[in-house]
Amino acid sequence: MEFRLLGSVAVVTEGGDVAPGPAKRTSLLAALLLRPNTAVHVTALMDALWEDEPPTHAKTVLQGHVSRLRALLAAHGAEAYGVELTTQGSAYLLRMPESLVDAHRFEELVGLAGAQRHAADSVRMLREALAYWQGPALTGTVPSGPLEAAATALEELRLSSVEALAEAYGKLGEHGRAAAVLRTEAVAHPLRESLAAALMTALARAGRRSDALDWYHRTRRLLAEELGVDPGRALSETYAGLLRDQGAVLAPVPDVPEPPAREPSVVPELLPRAPRGFTGRQAETALLDRAAGGGEGPVCLVTGPAGVGKTAFALQWAHRRRAAFPDGRLFADLRGFSDTPAPETGVVLREFLLALGVPQQRVPETAVGRGALFRTLTAGRRMLVVLDNARSSEQVRPLLPGGDDCVTVVTSRDRLGGLIASDAARPVPLGQLPPDAATALLATVLGEARVAAEPDAAARLAGLCDGLPLALRVTAARLAERPGRSLGAMVGELADEQGRLALLDVEDVGVSAALRLTVQQLPDSAARAFRALGLHTGSDLDHFAAAALTGTTPARATADLERLAAAHLLTEAVPGRWTPHDLVRLYARALAPQADPEGLRRLLDHYLYTGLAADAAAEPGSQPCYALPADVRRPAAVPEFEGRTAALDWYVAERPALEGAVAASAALGLHDRAWRLALVAWPLMLMRLQDGWTPLLEAGLASAEAVGDPDAQSRTRALLGWILHQEGRNEQALVHLERAPALAAEAGDPISEAIAVVNHAAVLDATGECARARTLMREAVALADRIGHPSTQVLTLQHLAGHCLGAGEYEEALAHVLRAGELVAPDAVVVQAQLRIVRGEALAGIGRLDEAAHQLERAAADSEAAGFPEGSARAAERLARLAAGR
Numbered sequence: 001m002e003f004r005l006l007g008s009v010a011v012v013t014e015g016g017d018v019a020p021g022p023a024k025r026t027s028l029l030a031a032l033l034l035r036p037n038t039a040v041h042v043t044a045l046m047d048a049l050w051e052d053e054p055p056t057h058a059k060t061v062l063q064g065h066v067s068r069l070r071a072l073l074a075a076h077g078a079e080a081y082g083v084e085l086t087t088q089g090s091a092y093l094l095r096m097p098e099s100l101v102d103a104h105r106f107e108e109l110v111g112l113a114g115a116q117r118h119a120a121d122s123v124r125m126l127r128e129a130l131a132y133w134q135g136p137a138l139t140g141t142v143p144s145g146p147l148e149a150a151a152t153a154l155e156e157l158r159l160s161s162v163e164a165l166a167e168a169y170g171k172l173g174e175h176g177r178a179a180a181v182l183r184t185e186a187v188a189h190p191l192r193e194s195l196a197a198a199l200m201t202a203l204a205r206a207g208r209r210s211d212a213l214d215w216y217h218r219t220r221r222l223l224a225e226e227l228g229v230d231p232g233r234a235l236s237e238t239y240a241g242l243l244r245d246q247g248a249v250l251a252p253v254p255d256v257p258e259p260p261a262r263e264p265s266v267v268p269e270l271l272p273r274a275p276r277g278f279t280g281r282q283a284e285t286a287l288l289d290r291a292a293g294g295g296e297g298p299v300c301l302v303t304g305p306a307g308v309g310k311t312a313f314a315l316q317w318a319h320r321r322r323a324a325f326p327d328g329r330l331f332a333d334l335r336g337f338s339d340t341p342a343p344e345t346g347v348v349l350r351e352f353l354l355a356l357g358v359p360q361q362r363v364p365e366t367a368v369g370r371g372a373l374f375r376t377l378t379a380g381r382r383m384l385v386v387l388d389n390a391r392s393s394e395q396v397r398p399l400l401p402g403g404d405d406c407v408t409v410v411t412s413r414d415r416l417g418g419l420i421a422s423d424a425a426r427p428v429p430l431g432q433l434p435p436d437a438a439t440a441l442l443a444t445v446l447g448e449a450r451v452a453a454e455p456d457a458a459a460r461l462a463g464l465c466d467g468l469p470l471a472l473r474v475t476a477a478r479l480a481e482r483p484g485r486s487l488g489a490m491v492g493e494l495a496d497e498q499g500r501l502a503l504l505d506v507e508d509v510g511v512s513a514a515l516r517l518t519v520q521q522l523p524d525s526a527a528r529a530f531r532a533l534g535l536h537t538g539s540d541l542d543h544f545a546a547a548a549l550t551g552t553t554p555a556r557a558t559a560d561l562e563r564l565a566a567a568h569l570l571t572e573a574v575p576g577r578w579t580p581h582d583l584v585r586l587y588a589r590a591l592a593p594q595a596d597p598e599g600l601r602r603l604l605d606h607y608l609y610t611g612l613a614a615d616a617a618a619e620p621g622s623q624p625c626y627a628l629p630a631d632v633r634r635p636a637a638v639p640e641f642e643g644r645t646a647a648l649d650w651y652v653a654e655r656p657a658l659e660g661a662v663a664a665s666a667a668l669g670l671h672d673r674a675w676r677l678a679l680v681a682w683p684l685m686l687m688r689l690q691d692g693w694t695p696l697l698e699a700g701l702a703s704a705e706a707v708g709d710p711d712a713q714s715r716t717r718a719l720l721g722w723i724l725h726q727e728g729r730n731e732q733a734l735v736h737l738e739r740a741p742a743l744a745a746e747a748g749d750p751i752s753e754a755i756a757v758v759n760h761a762a763v764l765d766a767t768g769e770c771a772r773a774r775t776l777m778r779e780a781v782a783l784a785d786r787i788g789h790p791s792t793q794v795l796t797l798q799h800l801a802g803h804c805l806g807a808g809e810y811e812e813a814l815a816h817v818l819r820a821g822e823l824v825a826p827d828a829v830v831v832q833a834q835l836r837i838v839r840g841e842a843l844a845g846i847g848r849l850d851e852a853a854h855q856l857e858r859a860a861a862d863s864e865a866a867g868f869p870e871g872s873a874r875a876a877e878r879l880a881r882l883a884a885g886r
Contacts, residue, residue, distance in 0.1 A: 001013055001076055001077065001078060001080075001081045001083065001100065002100050002101075002102065003029075003033050003100055003101045003102065004017070004102050004134070005030060005033055005034070005101060005102060005103040005137055005138060005154070006102050006103055006106060006132050006133045006134060006135075006137050006154065006158075007133065007134030007135035007136070007137070007139055008134070008135060008139040008140050009026045009029060009030045009033075009138060009139065009140050009141060011029075011072065011073075011076060013076050018072070018076065019140070020069065020072065021065075021068065021069075021072070023140060023141060023142050024049045024050075024061070024065055024142060025065040025068060025069060026140045026141050027048055027049050027141040027142045027144065027147060028045060028048070028049060028062070028065045028066065028069060029069060030048075030138050030141050030147060030150075031044070031045055031048040031049075031146070031147065032045075032085070032092065032093075032094035033094065033101050033103070034103075034150050035094075036094055036095075036096050036098050036101060036104070037093070037094070037095055037096065037098065038093065039088045039089075039091035039092070039093045040091055040092055040093070041090055041091045042059060042062060042090050042091065042092070044146070045062055045092065046058045046059070046062060047144065047145065047146055048142070048144050048146045048147050049061075049062065049065075049142055049144065050142065050144060051142060051143055051144050051145075066085065066087075066092060069085060070085050073085060081096070081097070081100065082095070082096060082097050082392075082394070083095070083096040083097075083100070084096070086524070088524075095523075095524075097394075099344065102132040103132075103137070103154060105129075105132060106129045106130075106132045106133075106157075106158075107157065108344065109125045109126070109128055109129035110125075110126065110129050110157065110160075110161050110164075112125050112347075113125035113126045113129065113161075113164065113168075114164070118360065119168040119169075119171035119172050120172060120360065120361055121360060122164070122165075122168040123165065123168045123169060123172065124363075124365045125365070126161055126164055126165040126168065127165065127365065128365040128366060129161060130158065130161055130162065130165065133158060136151065136155070137150075137151040137154040137155055137158075138150065138151040138154075159185060159189065159192065159195065162181055162182065162185050162195075163182070163194060163195065163198050165178075165181055166178035166179075166181055166182045166198055166199075166202055167198070169181070169202075170201070170202060170205065175202050175203075175205040175206035176202075176206045178198075178202040178205075178206075179199060179202035179203050179206055179208070182195060182198050182199040182202055183199055186199045186215070190218075190219065190222050191219075191222060191223065191226060191227065193219065193223075193231060193232050193234060193235045194234060196215060196216070196219040196235055197234050197235045197238040199212075199215055200212040200213075200215050200216055200235075200238050200239070200242065201238060203215065204242055209242060212242055213239070213242055213243075216231075216235070216238075216239045216242070219231065219235065267326075267327060267328045268328035268329065268330055268352075268355035268356055268357075268383075269328060269329060269355075270329065270330050270331040270332075270351075270355055271315065271318055271319065271329045271331045271386065272315060272331060273315075274315055274316060274319040275311075275312035275315055275316055278312055278313075278316045280433050280434070280436075280437030280438075280440065280441070281309075281313055281316075281430070281437070284313065284428060284429075284430055285313075285317060287428050288300055288302070288317055288409070288428045291426035291428055292321075292407045292409070295424065296404040297400070297401065297402075297403060297404050297405075297406050297407075297408070298407055298408070298424075298426060299400065299408045299410065299419065299423050299424065299425040299426065300407065300408065300409045300410065300425070300426050300428055301410050301412065301415075301416055301419060301420065301425040301426060301427050301428060302314050302409060302410065302411045302412075302428045302429075302430060303411070303412055303413070303414070303415055303416070303427060303428070303429050303430065304413070304429060304430035304431065305413060305468075305569065305584070306337070306413055307468040307469065308430045308431070308432070308468055308469065309430065309433075309468075309469035310388075310411040310412075310413075310430055311388050311389070311411055312469065313411075313430060314386055314388065314409050314411050315386070317409070318331075318384055318386055318409065321384070324382070324384075324407075325382055325383055325384040325407070326382055327381035327382050327383045328355075328356075328381070328383050328384075329383065329384040329385075329386070330352050330355060330383065330384070330385045330386070331385075331386045331388065332348045332351070332352070332386075332387055332388065332399065333388045333389055334348070334387055334388065334389050334390045334391065334395055334396075335389055336389045336390050336391025336392070336395060336412065336413075336414075336521065337389055337391065337413055337520075337521050342391065342395065344367070345367045345371070345395075345398045345399065346366070346367030346370055348399060349367060349370035349371055349374050349398070349399065350363055350370060352374055352399075353370060353373060353374060353377070356374075356377050356378075358373070358377070367398065371398045371399075374399075374401070374402070375400075375401065375402030376402060377402075378401035378402045378403045378406055379401075379402040379403045380403060381401075381403050381405065381406065382403070382405040382406065383401060383403065383405075383406045383407075384406070384407050384408075384409070385399070385400070385401050385406060385407070385408045385409070386408075386409045386411075387399055387408065387409070387410045387411070388411050389411060389412070389413075390410050390411065390412040390414075390416065391412070391414065391521055392414070392416070392418075393416050393417075393418030393419040393422065394418075396410055396416070396419055397419070397422070397423065400423065410425065413567055414566055414567050415427070415566040417566070432466055432468060433462070433468075433469060435459055435462050435463070438462030438465070439451060439455075439458045439459060439461075439462055441469060441476070442458055442461065442462070442476050443458075444476075446476055446479055450479075450487070451487070454486060454487040454488055457486070457487035457488040457490075457491050458487055460491045461487060461490060461491055464491065519569075519591070521567075522563065522564075522567060523563065525552075525556070525559075525560050525563075526560045526563040526564055526567075528550060528560075528595070528596075529546060529549075529550050529557065529560035529561065529563075529564060530564055530569060530588060530591070531588065531591045531592065531594050531595040532546070532549040532550045532592075532595045532596065532599050533546075533549070533580065533585070533588040534585075534588035534589040534590065534591050534592030534595060535549055535592050535595055535599045535600045535603065536549060536603065536657065536660075537600075537603070537656075537657050537658075537659075537660025537661045537663070537664050538654065538656040538657025538658075538660050538661075539579060539585070539656050539657075540577045540578060540579035540653070540657075541577065541578060541657065542576055542577050542578075542639075542653075543555075543557045543558040543561060543576070544557075544606060544610065544635070544637065544638075544639050545603060545606060545607075545654075545657070546558075546560065546561055546578075547606075547635065547636055547637065548599075548602040548603045548605070548606035548635050548636075549595075549596075549599045549600075549602065549603050550596070550599065551596060551598070551599065551602060552636070553636050553637065554636065554637050561578045564578070565578060569584055570584075577653060600664060600668070601633075601670070602633065602635065603661065604661055604664070604665055604670065604673045604677065605632050605633050605634070605635065605673075606635040606638075607654070607657070607658060607661055607677055607680065608626075608628060608629075608632060608673065608676055608677065608680075609628070609632075609634060609635055609638045610635075610638055610639055610650070611625075611658075611676075611677070611680030611681075612624055612625075612626075612628075613638055613639060613640070613641060613647075614639075614641055614647040614650050614651065614680070614683075615647070615680070615682070615683060616641075617641035617642070617643055617644060617646065617647040618641075618644050618647035618648060618651075618683035618684075619644075619683050619791070619828065619831075620825045620827050620828055621790055621791045621825040621828065622791045623751045623752070623755075623789065623791065623792065625676075625679040625680070625682055625715060626675075626676040626679060626712075626715070629672045629673065629676075643827070644683075644827070644829060644830075644866065645866075645867065647683070648683065648684055648687065648867060651680075651681040651683070651684040652684065654681075655681060655684075658677055658680055658681060658696075659696050661673075661677050662674050662677045662678050662696060662699050662700060662703075663699065665677060665703070666699065666702070666703050666706075671703035671704070671706040671707045672703075672707050672709075674699065674700060674703035675700045675701070675703040675704040675707070675709075675712045675716055676700075676712075677700070678696050678697055678699060678700025678701075678703070678716065679697075679700060679715060679716065679719060682719055685719065685723060686722075686830075687830065687867070687868055687870070688869075688870075689723065689726040689727075689870065690726065690727065693723050694720065694723055694724060694727065697716060697719060697720040697723060698720065700716050700720075701713065701716045701717060701720060701736075704716045709747075710743040710744070710746040710747040711743070711744070711747035711749055711752065713739075713740075713743045714740045714741075714743035714744035714746075714747060714749070714752050714753070714756055715744075715752055717736035717737065717739055717740040717743065717756070718736070718737065718740040718744075718752065718755055718756040718759050720733075720736050721733040721734070721735075721736035721737035721740065721759060721760070721763065722737075722759050722762075722763075724736070725737075725759075725762070725763045725766065730763055730766065730767050733763050734760075734763055734764075734767075737756065737759055737760035737763055738760060740752075740756035740759070740760065741753050741756040741757045741760060743756075744756050750783055750786070750787050751784075751787055751789050751792050753783060754780045754783035754784045754787070754789075754792050754795075754796060755780075755792060755795065757776050757777075757779055757780040757783065758776070758777060758780035758781075758795060758796045758799045760776060761773045761774075761775075761776035761777045761780060761799065761803075762777075762799050762802075762803075764776065765777075765802075765803050765806065770803070770806070770807065773803060774800075774803055774807075777796065777799055777800040777803055778800065780796040780799070780800075781793070781796040781797060781800055783796075784796045784797075790823045790824070790825065791824075791825065791828070791831075793820070793823050794820045794823050794824050794828075794831060794835075797816045797817070797819055797820035797823075798816075798817065798820055798831075798834060798835060798838060800816050801813040801814075801816035801817040801820065801838045801842070802838055804816065804842075805838065805841050805842060805845065808845070810842045810843075810845030810846045811842075811846065813838065813841075813842040813845070814839065814842040814843065814846065817835055817838045817839045817842060818839070820835055821835050821839070829862055829865070829866045830863070830866050830868050830871065832862060833858075833859045833862040833863045833866065833868060833871045833875070834859075834871060836855045836856070836858050836859035836862065836875075837855075837856065837859045837871065837874055837875050837878060839855045840852045840853070840854075840855035840856035840859060840875070840878060840882075841878060843855060844878075844882055849882065852882060853879065853882055856875045856878050856879045856882065857875075857879065859871065859872075859875040860872050860875035860876055860879065863875060
């Protein structure tokens with residue numbers, strides 16, 4: 001697929017030209033093609049589509065043409081060519097490779113022609129450029145002001161190119177051809193004095209001085225008749241020179257001599273020098289050896305994130321394998337992830353052909369012709385072609401050699417799955433350097449002695465640099481500049497996340513620069529997703545969290561995450577969860593101010609909704625740990641948990657993000673979110689009581705007090721007090737547990753009140769206040785019975801049964817636990833296991849030992865299956881005591 005502006009505006013396909021449709025739709029396509037990859041505002045497009053003032057319904061008409069143009073592009077496979085018509089607010093953007101537009105290729109060739117040292121090269125490029133013209137520019141469009149101005153500018157460049165072509169012909173001494181191309185245009189544009197002057201000069205140098213003088217008089221008369229003016233300075237001076245027969249007019253300008261033609265048998269050598277201080281990569285080198293050693297014309301694909309050392313690795317391998325390629329080695333930097341534009345395919349092929357000994361005058365004018373000649377010349381050779389820094393498969397394919405004995409090594413930050421599919425490219429992924437190789441790299445710059453003097457600091461530096469060779473070299477460069485500075489001092493500087501990226505940049509080289517160029521090449525949707533990652537509160541995320549951050553659907557978020565993974569900005573460490581490296585995460589955080597400011601709030605609300613879903617799956621029938629805030633926004637989708645195990649896995653995976661979300665909420669003053677998020681993982685807390693939950697719950701309590709909500713304070717204090725008790729900090733636990741029941745009563749929440757009372761009673765019982773504990777437990781059971789809430793009834797009965805065990809009242813304990821067993825939900829596996837333990841102990845106290853052993857064995861097995869290690873340990877300990885007492 002290509003696009004024509006230089007003639008009748010059209011979509012050029014393999015099946016022929018396709019007209020866009022009516023004049024206004026044609027004008028819409030032309031206006032977008034004139035500004036590819038730039039958002040064009042609706043008002044500018046309406047100005048282009050209407051000659052006069054647009055009507056009131058102009059925007060609706062425009063939208064209709066946009067819709068039909070999208071359908072036209074889709075019908076001809078635009079996506080495969082990287083062409084997409086998107087909406088950006090009140091503007092439309094035609095995203096595409098600019099080389100698909102004939103006007104772009106024309107302008108590029110004209111620019112290249114002007115930079116050539118030899119006239120023959122200029123002639124070839126200008127002729128190829130002018131061949132794109134198939135009639136007046138923008139034919140078929142509305143004669144609106146913006147489009148007429150664009151057409152005039154293109155026509156002016158065309159005429160200037162014709163004059164430049166004639167001048168180049170003159171330098172070659174081909175004055176007759178110069179006159180021929182000029183005469184056609186001079187007839188069509190009789191008032192253009194520069195054309196007339198150039199034609200007069202060409203005619204005179206071709207020996208047709210009288211024709212040259214005649215052309216002057218003809219032009220002078222037309223200027224007087226049409227415009228009422230005399231000839232300008234250039235035309236007058238050319239005429240005067242002809243009258244005087246001056247050499248400056250008649251003598252051609254000498255061209256720079258052409259260099260002697262090279263023999264086609266020359267062995268090309270375009271590889272840059274081998275990298276200095278290269279270390280490690282033995283396994284990857286062996287993998288590249290195998291990839292390059294088999295098949296016909298193997299293509300090896302070295303991929304990895306920015307700064308991982310792909311170019312250095314490829315060059316090191318190429319230099320070490322020099323003997324395997326006696327017919328030469330070619331190299332091209334495709335600048336796929338660079339501040340400077342990527343070289344055109346034709347330009348790269350020209351350099352390859354010249355390196356292969358093709359004389360300049362024999363280099364074909366078109367990229368297609370150059371590619372065919374390149375494949376022909378490489379067909380019988382054993383050569384290496386290194387294509388560095390490729391952005392896409394399309395950029396690589398035309399540069400692949402034709403010989404079965406040739407090897408191509410491509411490096412890219414992208415996975416280039418298309419190249420794997422179409423050309424059987426063999427991936428050679430590069431990851432972070434292992435610690436020993438990373439410290440060895442530091443030693444190559446700093447010296448073995450300096451690194452050996454501080455081995456721990458060197459290892460820490462390697463970790464802070466994520467094992468990225470680029471970051472390690474920048475760090476080593478900074479230390480090399482200051483020989484008196486210790487490695488430990490540099491560790492202290494890099495440990496500060498706020499300044500780490502700045503320290504890992506030296507001039508225009510460094511981690512930030514490399515990552516910036518990677519992000520610049522991403523599609524808009526993936527780039528927005530990457531910026532949104534800087535708002536995330538954890539170390540990794542799933543597609544639901546990504547969808548919340550970006551305000552899209554999980555399906556769209558998955559596509560963006562996979563695109564970021566393909567660009568080596570993320571890794572899918574476990575299925576469905578994506579993780580950035582530390583330095584990538586720091587860079588994303590630096591871009592967070594450019595992200596959607598509502599992204600973080602959407603993430604917090606996603607966790608609130610998902611937390612309730614997880615709690616319902618982990619503890620069926622339990623009271624929700626919070627009611628949603630009034631202004632909460634429901635996410636596009638909420639995960640569904642198949643059961644308790646899935647919910648617990650989610651808690652574990654999201655714990656760092658939830659802790660970060662609590663801190664972020666509090667920092668933004670969203671305390672109504674913070675206290676709720678602190679409670680989300682309560683089922684996991686009760687499973688893993690010793691996992692250090694206190695700081696999270698204390699932060700949640702601070703936010704609960706900040707909003708002045710007694711219900712929030714009651715729930716938080718009840719859970720925090722229980723966790724502190726389990727940590728052996730009973731005095732601190734009682735501070736919270738004594739206040740929780742009254743706060744719940746004030747909030748009018750009898751379920752929370754019953755839970756707070758029984759938690760308080762259990763801690764009192766453990767500290768020796770057994771009588772008060774018994775009274776409070778009976779009060780909690782009565783509260784729960786009055787409400788008729790089964791899971792709360794089970795909780796209070798379980799605690800009361802445990803109290804009775806401690807008092808030696810085994811029959812009463814058994815009665816309470818049996819009643820609880822009738823109320824417990826069938827899928828509440830952990831609670832059932834806990835009740836079996838109490839039941840087994842009560843049975844043992846009564847003397848029904850076989851029944852007790854059976855209950856404890858079931859409890860141990862159920863706890864193990866549910867991932868409840870505290871339960872299985874407690875059941876096993878009771879079984880051991882039972883066995884010892886028999």
